Every structure is written in structure tokens, then in C-alpha cells.
Amino acid sequence: MLDYQKIKSILKNHTVGIAGAGGLGSNVAMSLTRVGIGKLIIVDFDVVTESNLNRQFYFKHQVGFKKVDALRANLLSINPDLILETHDTKLDASNILNYFQAVDVMVEAFDRAEMKQIIIEKFQIEKPEIPLVVGNGMAGWGNSNDMRVQQYETLYICGDGVSEVADNLPPIAPRVNICAAMEANVVLSILLNKVTNIKVKP
């Protein structure tokens, strides 16, 4: 039987990498921390700004802080036992694989489409055995039922696949959180399917 204690004990032995600590990354990290993931590796170079607060897991008093530092404080106040490795670094094609060598699942949480392409190509070509969960299309509001998960072998794409961020289609908390929660939910399904006989769809 897979009760929560058993789930927690499984998750405690696993490591998830998160590339980016913005709208997707900070909220995926929050969900995984709450559910009891053993270790997170989070990389982001950016600083918390006022405009982030409409969707990112930061607080007003943290404006001006480095995101990795602010997120560390927030995550450890949920679960002080979380093993958290953070890097205040700008990721690119040349360094991205270096940070995430030892992850069981990789989560893409970038803003720019160019970076999404880079991480998908790097991981799917050089590390295709590591499941990669990507966020693609989450801008605007409403249309909740358009948010879905599509699996392509070890590549999982969460989002509606059409809503690109624009001035008249801003990224805001509800839809961004749906996408982030989907990513975290996919991570859970991957890890629990791997270890138990109870297999669920992502």
C-alpha cells in the first residue's frame, strides 16, 4: 500500500534538478519540498523584483535578494530537512549539464524559449535516460482545460503549447502555477512509478 509515509520515504532518496527559479522553478521547488523530496539542485542567476511577485514563490521583503538565496530561505522554512544545493549562475549550452549530473529527474524552468530548446537538445541527446520535464505555454488566464501533459518517451511537456508570453498575455499566478504543479506532479509520477508497482500516467 502506498500511503504518504511510504511515498515520503521513497522521495527522500531522490534528487531533482531545477533549471531556473522563476515562475515555474520556484513553484515546482515549493511543491516538491512540501511532498518530501530528498534533494533539490537549483540554478538561477537572477534577483527578485517587484514584478515577480505576481507569480513567483517570493515575498515583498525579498525584493533585491538573489533568487537562490530567497528560495533557500522559503524552502527550508517548509522543510528544514531538505538537502538543497543552489548555484547563483547563468546557465548556457556549455555549462548546463555540469550542474545536473546526479539528478534522477530534470525540470526545465526557464523563461526564454531559446533556453528551453538548449536544455531539451542537451539532455535528450547526451542524457536521454534522465527524464526531462518542460513547461511550454502558460501565459494568460482561463482556459484551464487546455493545460495538459504530453509525453515523448523521456521528454514530458506541460502546458497548452500555444500561449506565449506577450504584453496582452502576461504570465500570472494561476496558470503559471497550474503548469508548475503539473511539472511537480509529473516528477512524482516518474519517481513513484520507478520504485513501486503502482503505475500512474504522468
Added chain:
Amino acid sequence: MEIILNNNPDFVETTEKSITVEELLKIKKFSYKLLIVKVNDTLVTKENYPKISVCAGDNVQVIHLMTGG
């Protein structure tokens, strides 16, 4: 030529037995800049679009990537 495109059977307008990924994207009017292309579950990077072939029955996935996150 019949292929599977994004999980649906799809007819490609061509007299050739095989076409390159680049040609397929043009025929199907995939003009977006940032794509992920998989042919038979193998990822094809942009520089290989003119080199990798698609034949009848192949399983092709074309994913349009967008900013946001």
C-alpha cells in the same frame, strides 16, 4: 507519402520516396523559429534538418517552443 505527425496520420505532398526534415517543415509550413523535432523518437537538431530523412510510416513529432516560465 503518409507519415505520423504529432500522433496523427498525415499526408505529405511529395512525389519523393523520402524527404529531409527541412523539406517536411517547409511543406507543412512549420515556420516557427524554435522547434523540437523528433523522428522515430530520436531528437534532430536544427543543423541536421537538411541531413535527416523522413520516409513513409515514420513517426515525426514537431513541438513549437514558446517563452514563458
